[in-house]
Amino acid sequence: MKAHNTLVDLVDTALPLFGDPEREYDHLASLQRYAAVDGGIDAEVESFEGQRARVRLRFVTPEILRVQYVLDREPTATTPMLVGPLPGPPVVRVAEEEGAVTLAGPALRLRVERQPFRWSLLDGDGAVVAAQEVHDGPPNEYVSFPAGWSWRPDERPAFHETLALRPDEQLFGLGESFGALNRRGTRAVAWSRDTHGTSTTPLTYLNVPFFWSTRGFGVFINQTSRTVYELGYPSQVSCSFRVEEPYLDYFLIYGPSPKEVLARYWELTGRAALPPLWSFGVWMSRCMYRDTEQVRDVVEQLRELGIPLDVVHVDPRWLAERKHRLRDGCDFVWDREAFGETEAFVGWLRDRNVRLSLWENPYVWRDTPMYEEGLRRGFFARGPDGGPAPSLDNPREAVVVDFTNPEAVRWWQEQHRPLLRAGVSAFKPDYGEGVPLDARFADGTTGLETHNVFPLLYNRAVWEVIQEERGEAVVFGRSGYAGSQRYPLNWVGDTQCTWEGMAAALRAGLSLSSSGMPFWSHDIGGFWNPANPGQGPEPALYIRWAQWGLLSSHSRFHGVRGREPWWYGEEAVEMVRRFALLRYRLLPYLWAFSKSAVETAVPLVRPLVLEYPNDPTTHHLDSEYLLGPWLLVAPVFDPQGRVRVYLPAGRWFNFWSGDAVDGPRWLELTVPLERLPLYVRDDSLLPLGPEMTHVGERPWQPLDIAVRVSSGASLQIEGEGAELEAQARREGDGLVLELSG
Secondary structure (H helix, E strand, C coil), X not given: CCCCCHHHHHHHHCCCCCCCCCCEEEEEEEEEEEEEECCEEEEEEXXXXXXXXEEEEEEEECCEEEEEEXXXXXXXXXXXXXXXXXXXXXXXXXEEEXXXXXXXXXXXXXXXXCCCCEEEEECCCCCEEEEECCCCCCCCCCCCCCCEEEECCCCCCEEEEEEECCCCCCEEEEECCCCCCCCCCEEEEECCCCCCCCCCCCCCCEEEEEEEECCCEEEEECCCCCEEEEECCCCCCEEEEEECCCEEEEEEEECCCHHHHHXXXXXXXXXXXXXXHHHHCEEECCECCCCHHHHHHHHHHHHHHCCCCCEXXXXXXXXXXXXXXXXXXXXXXXXXXXXXXXXXXXXXXXXXXXXXEEEECCEEECCCHHHHHHHHHCCECECCCCCECECCCCCCCEEEECCCCHHHHHHHHHHHHHHHHCCCCEEEECCCCCCCCCCECCCCCEHHHHCCCHHHHHHHHHHHHHHHHHCCCCECECCECCCHHHCXXXXXXXXXXXXXXXXXXXXXXXXXHCCCCCCEECEECCCEXXXXXXXXXXXXXXXXXXXXXXXXXXXXECCEECCCHHHHCHHHHHHHHHHHHHHHHCHHHHHHHHHHHHHHCCCCEECHHHHCCCCHHHHHCCCCEEECCXXXXXXXXXXXXXXXXXXXXXXXXXXXXXXXXXEEEEEEEECCCCCCCEEEECCEEEEEXXXXXXXXXXXXXXXXXXXXXXCEEEEEEEECCEEEEEEEEEECCEEEXXXXX
């Protein structure tokens, strides 16, 4: 068997954007003419080589500018990423200046220089928010070409944009990243792949064509083809991106704060749905539970040990066909021999207050009745030969469902309905990264255009049928795209059971938080051990992972072989119980700020740069996070318990001891295995409910509120028998606390 090098997947994009000797390059050079339209201008711009391109610069809201560059092919009228029609454009006044045209809107002004063609976006005070870079290089040469296009012989053009970077400007987003949270100085390739772990290449499971700058703006590329980003690399003064399509269509989003940029990104791509409350409980899973006996044994042991549990997830072995196959596919046929009747299995779990989640993937096994039906009805993507397109993940055995075909979507959803009606609560839409380049789809697209967006279409289909059948929905998707926040949630893939893999899982999650995804999870304990795939993590690693995993948005234990705590010793059992019970005490807090998240786009798990964007230390901090606005969590990634914790400006309180510490400052700690660095922010009202072993076991009463207020704080709680509004403020030497509800 030949070993596979993941870097092979990067061959087509390995060269610098502007350093490919096989490419010809052209760029926009001079504004020839323009016409005022609603929201802006439509212009004709001549390129350096004498071609004419159409350029559209239109405000779609007072704070969002749409930029389109077109040669021959028009941008797609609608995309799956956008929700509904765009807002009506604001009133924009178009005027002439010497050598330039200006577009003045209610909040921003765009200045378009005629030659060289260059636009700059200015705020209400006249300060430049964002601008194109047209002078990156020595005279008459370029390190980064200005906006334009490039092509190889016998290939269609690919458009690029180049923006100017300030020396102190930092960049965040682009979806999941196992590398640094701060994307400045990096190169990224947006082409979703099964990375088989927390890869150190630019490839990842979940790409989002959206990033934001500490300068006060964000960029959302409204396209789906493979995209390459060079963000202050190799050039230090420019930020460039190239989309492999013969046009460019993106939105420039003004904040100026990162939180405002995220909220306005959601104006385009939609709000996140609120996952059901029970989904915030503990999920237990492994790859794979093989029969009813294994599942029952796990549930009964967890209940006997007093370890909270709300969901059991069963990976592919619930499918009768899976035991006969080498690799994964799907046909939705329940394995009665291993799991009995669906209703009886679900009923046994529900009698113990446990819900059931089931695995699936979007590839149908050949030689099954479902395959024959899909083939007959034309529900699969097509290959070059006209036959069903094989999945890249399992090309010999499985084919790709065509989620661009509405009838195929309904057919796929129908497979879920009997299981949902039998009581299944959730599905894990696994995979989704396996669309081949040469596939053809019902909507006229190829694999080049559909590969990246396919996971969004797939997750949407699954989430919507769950919502229709049960009135609430949550999925556990691995891949996704812009707009995936509408169908929560995602986990960060098959992380390695190593200390490095654990740190990479946090970086990936914080990167999702920075990309408009407010809810996410990870495999507590790691998925697989690269040194020995049959072994799990060492006990200390398992405990450290569980500590912050139980203080994440969603908490799921999962991996190859067992991830139940008793496999890792008595201390692991005690630590999991302790931190799981703490999680359930924090449910009122998690629920309050999850509801806030879907209204504001501020994620439940927050990189510190979101809360402290003006603190340069937070710009490179991806080893700790805020859970909601008031809890700072610092996971331990060192076997000896050593950890450096940064506390931003203000007063912080050690959660365990109550000791106060004033920031900004670094703490150098050695933490015993039973402790996790956890700090409570000043001006907070931290609600703590009763201990529970499953959601709904008892009302959130009594509800304790830890009041730490130097100036003021407010809190609103709704749910589980508790309705409370609390206001606290300092008046002189006294504290005023107002409660209602």
